[in-house]
Amino acid sequence: MDQTTANAPQPTAAPARQPQPILFTGRGSEYFGIWIVNLLLTIVTLGIYSSWAKVRRLQYFYRHTELAGSTFDFHGRPLRMFYGRLIALGMLLIYSYSVRLHSLVTLLVLALLALVMPWLLRNSLRFRLYNTSWRGTRFHFRGTVAGAYRVFLLNGFLTMITLYIMAPFMHQRLKSYQHDNSWFGRTRCSFHAGAGRFYLVYLLVLAAIIGFFVVLSMAGVFNAFASINAAQHGGGRVDPSAIFRTMLITYGVAILFGVSIGPAFHALINNLVWNNTRIGEHRLECRMSPVKLAWITLTNLLLLVPTIGLFTPWAAVRLAKYQLESVRLLPASDLQEFVDAEPESPGAVGEEAATAFDFDISL
Amino acid sequence: MLQAQYVDGRSTRVRTVSLSVSGTDLVITADDLQRAEPLAGVVFDEQLGNAPRRVRLADGAFCEVRDLDGLRALMASARLRDGWVDRAQRHLPWVLMSVVGCVALVAAGYRWGLPWGARMLAQRLPPAISAMLSRQTLKALDGGMLLPSQLDGARQASLRSQFQALRLPDGEPIRWTLLFRRSPALGANAFTLPDGTIVLLDDLVAQLDNDQQVMAVLAHELGHAQGRHGMQLLLRSSAVGAFLAFYLGDFSQLLAAAPAALAQARYSQSLEWQADEYGSAVMRANGMSPALLADALRLLSKSHHDAAGVSYLTSHPPTAERMRRLEELAQLRPVQPSH
Numbered sequence: 208m209d210q211t212t213a214n215a216p217q218p219t220a221a222p223a224r225q226p227q228p229i230l231f232t233g234r235g236s237e238y239f240g241i242w243i244v245n246l247l248l249t250i251v252t253l254g255i256y257s258s259w260a261k262v263r264r265l266q267y268f269y270r271h272t273e274l275a276g277s278t279f280d281f282h283g284r285p286l287r288m289f290y291g292r293l294i295a296l297g298m299l300l301i302y303s304y305s306v307r308l309h310s311l312v313t314l315l316v317l318a319l320l321a322l323v324m325p326w327l328l329r330n331s332l333r334f335r336l337y338n339t340s341w342r343g344t345r346f347h348f349r350g351t352v353a354g355a356y357r358v359f360l361l362n363g364f365l366t367m368i369t370l371y372i373m374a375p376f377m378h379q380r381l382k383s384y385q386h387d388n389s390w391f392g393r394t395r396c397s398f399h400a401g402a403g404r405f406y407l408v409y410l411l412v413l414a415a416i417i418g419f420f421v422v423l424s425m426a427g428v429f430n431a432f433a434s435i436n437a438a439q440h441g442g443g444r445v446d447p448s449a450i451f452r453t454m455l456i457t458y459g460v461a462i463l464f465g466v467s468i469g470p471a472f473h474a475l476i477n478n479l480v481w482n483n484t485r486i487g488e489h490r491l492e493c494r495m496s497p498v499k500l501a502w503i504t505l506t507n508l509l510l511l512v513p514t515i516g517l518f519t520p521w522a523a524v525r526l527a528k529y530q531l532e533s534v535r536l537l538p539a540s541d542l543q544e545f546v547d548a549e550p551e552s553p554g555a556v557g558e559e560a561a562t563a564f565d566f567d568i569s570l
Numbered sequence: 571m572l573q574a575q576y577v578d579g580r581s582t583r584v585r586t587v588s589l590s591v592s593g594t595d596l597v598i599t600a601d602d603l604q605r606a607e608p609l610a611g612v613v614f615d616e617q618l619g620n621a622p623r624r625v626r627l628a629d630g631a632f633c634e635v636r637d638l639d640g641l642r643a644l645m646a647s648a649r650l651r652d653g654w655v656d657r658a659q660r661h662l663p664w665v666l667m668s669v670v671g672c673v674a675l676v677a678a679g680y681r682w683g684l685p686w687g688a689r690m691l692a693q694r695l696p697p698a699i700s701a702m703l704s705r706q707t708l709k710a711l712d713g714g715m716l717l718p719s720q721l722d723g724a725r726q727a728s729l730r731s732q733f734q735a736l737r738l739p740d741g742e743p744i745r746w747t748l749l750f751r752r753s754p755a756l757g758a759n760a761f762t763l764p765d766g767t768i769v770l771l772d773d774l775v776a777q778l779d780n781d782q783q784v785m786a787v788l789a790h791e792l793g794h795a796q797g798r799h800g801m802q803l804l805l806r807s808s809a810v811g812a813f814l815a816f817y818l819g820d821f822s823q824l825l826a827a828a829p830a831a832l833a834q835a836r837y838s839q840s841l842e843w844q845a846d847e848y849g850s851a852v853m854r855a856n857g858m859s860p861a862l863l864a865d866a867l868r869l870l871s872k873s874h875h876d877a878a879g880v881s882y883l884t885s886h887p888p889t890a891e892r893m894r895r896l897e898e899l900a901q902l903r904p905v906q907p908s909h
Contacts, residue, residue: 263616267619342577343578
């Protein structure tokens, strides 16, 4: 915080103009009670209660996320989430049933799903943002249906036929569609990262993966020669337990790398996306360390296994805390004035109610 | 008097107010504000952890309260109570009981509920579904793992007619199809598809001494067909997969796959016992001794040691145990030809 303050043109800026860190105040032990009671109810109701559980989970996390002294909130109604889940489940069933058919029906169903998906995803985005608020003002998503078809269907198709060479470009278009069309009350958000920077992140991660496997296989070959050499000098045979140990270490390292690379990529992309997103004239800053995020994910995983998953609430809180607290809002002007400037007309806040087809379709 | 942050729902302006209860009204007061709302129309949001709690008014305005104890006292004075789920979430004994409840329910569901549900559903699913699944499975296997049988037509016809001549323990004729295939990958094997179609592999016929033993193995497979075991396994693994995907959520697909595979291995054992028992009943109904299947197993286990590929036995319970049980079955009840 000190650094940014020093860079600011006016050192005597009002407190509201200083960088505003996001704080996450949730605690694993607290969330455990909510999680386990809702899990039990979900099991007893054969999954139906999971929508109610999800609303509580989102509310717990949103309400413990604080910016400039105010918390976020989630307003989604469980029944809406439930309908969304039914639709998602129905589509999943239709999909998995039809891909087994291997006939004309398969193509027909897949085409139909591809046609409906962009529209559903867009409505899902709208539902999620509309039901998110900070200090009582709701967010909105105003992406058009045509935009959704361009982003999800056309770009998805282009990515596929270019063998994923266009994946970073598509990722950029997706983020741009999401962030350029997001609003906080009457303030529009904007997105400023070009596709080139997405390619940079993708190439960096790709290089890390290739580099890792080159080093690993070289180490393996070296190790094999070393043990054969040692065996020849010792006059005996190659020690099978030594080979086994080497293999174990090699697989172990490969698995550790495999688990870590996802979060590392996630951190780099998040930094890119949030550092280039503005809310009106206010900028965001995201400093997520790929190493730290990979470490958190890895240790979470290692603690989840022996606790048969009971560590889940702590894992979720730990992950959310690190991710959220690496973001800061850099106000370009007095934040209080900005917030107060939100008009008092009801149209800006609550009028644009979600339509009948808006729901969260994520399972 | 309880302090709260008041937002009118139209602007982001935050005002510090104090809350109190007067009769059946919630009273909100500030320097420039005085509101009395009937408590019946006021929603007290759940207490989630230590997050500020919201008191929502009918017109979209709300108060954010940080003093959770103070709010509870205010609600108590108005004779309002939190919902039972809300209370359970922060009551330690209920939380602990939920842990026990979850573990017990999952264990019981896995041990009893899953097999029962799969059996019930497998019996009630329309035959068209299992027929479709079987067609696809066969189609997928025929391209790679399965090759056309090299048994000559006369041999196939002879085995098929012997198979079709078998009678089920209730005297019914066989209503399932027998297919011949060869598979270097699967070796000496026979298996049953979800719709009861039985696939007999050449190596199995070659490794057994006589047709009687082949019929014994087919009798065992009839047990799988009759019990719709293929469909049951499919339903069980789908259910386990779905549950794990839900429980482990986004943490790892890797973790989700492993237990599902283990569950499969564990489950096939109990179904194999059932098939052995049904197979014995079929054999007795046809004047054969269940010991024939034990003989077949003995021959297969002998060749198992030098066979490279997967054999009939690897997917089955310990052979010695099965042979012992089959021989017991052969001795306990003398063979009674039904015709």
